[in-house]
Amino acid sequence: MxxxxxxxxxxxxxxxxxxxxxxxxxxxxxxxxxxxxxxxxxxxxxxxxxxxxxxxxxMGNYGGSSSGAGGGFFGSGGGQSDSANVRYVCLVCNNKHKGGSCPRCGSKMQRADF
Known part of the structure; x- marks a missing residue:
């Protein structure tokens, strides 16, 4: 145990x-x-x-942290500011967009582009 x-x-x-x-x-x-x-x-x-x-x-200041740094899967990342930089590329028409379905063709098949 x-x-x-x-x-x-x-x-x-x-x-x-x-x-x-x-x-x-x-x-x-x-x-x-x-x-x-x-x-x-x-x-x-x-x-x-x-x-x-x-x-x-x-364990690493994850619970009740007053520092404001968001602990994530990869450690203490910057929180939401890092996730705003993620863009997606449509696998059908190669259009780069921010998320959801593709604004050009409407496809939901996409990959993340960091």
Missing amino acids: NPQLKKYYIFLGASLVFSIGLQIVLGYLGVPWFISIGLVMAIFILLPMYMRRRQMGQ
């Missing part, structure tokens, strides 16, 4: 145990059950989300 996945499952189990313990403590303190269940569910959902965001941030 992947060590990171194992760590995630251990953390998930620990948050479940913590949530159940918190539910019992809040029950003894006289907090209404619907408030304590809501709090426990929020903790059980938010802690793994926080852990995943922190882990994704350590």
